[in-house]
Amino acid sequence: MPRKLTEADLKKFEELLLVLRREVAGDINHLEADAFSTDGERATGDNLADVGSDSFAQEFSLELLERDGETLERIEEALKRVEDGTFGRCGVCNSWIGKERLKAMPYAKNCISCQREAELEA
Numbered sequence: 836m837p838r839k840l841t842e843a844d845l846k847k848f849e850e851l852l853l854v855l856r857r858e859v860a861g862d863i864n865h866l867e868a869d870a871f872s873t874d875g876e877r878a879t880g881d882n883l884a885d886v887g888s889d890s891f892a893q894e895f896s897l898e899l900l901e902r903d904g905e906t907l908e909r910i911e912e913a914l915k916r917v918e919d920g921t922f923g924r925c926g927v928c929n930s931w932i933g934k935e936r937l938k939a940m941p942y943a944k945n946c947i948s949c950q951r952e953a954e955l956e957a
């Protein structure tokens with residue numbers, strides 16, 4: 836059974852979430868600039884420029900953007916849970932999510948068994 840998180844653990848996860856939030860938010864700005872640039876020139880010489888036609892690259896950026904927006908939302912939610920003291924608990928069964936899982940995905944909402952069930956239902 837996963838153990839309860841200590842104050843020190845919580846602090847660490849909060850820091851991790853803040854860093855992640857900054858990174859994801861930074862990515863969104865970067866991708867927005869990329870996806871919505873209309874002059875046809877890729878501002879950032881990254882891999883997106885190498886995938887072929889411009890329209891494909893544009894679609895690709897927008898797809899990433901969407902996913903990052905969702906991630907950002909989940910990070911915000913997790914930070915709220917740190918504040919109200921429910922961080923680390925499964926939103927479905929209320930058991931502890933487990934540090935290993937939180938390390939891999941600090942914004943995880945559910946424990947692994949609830950997550951698997953949700954995926955099966957989806």
Ligand SMILES: [Zn+2]
Nearest residue numbers: 925928946949
């Ligand atoms: Zn659960």
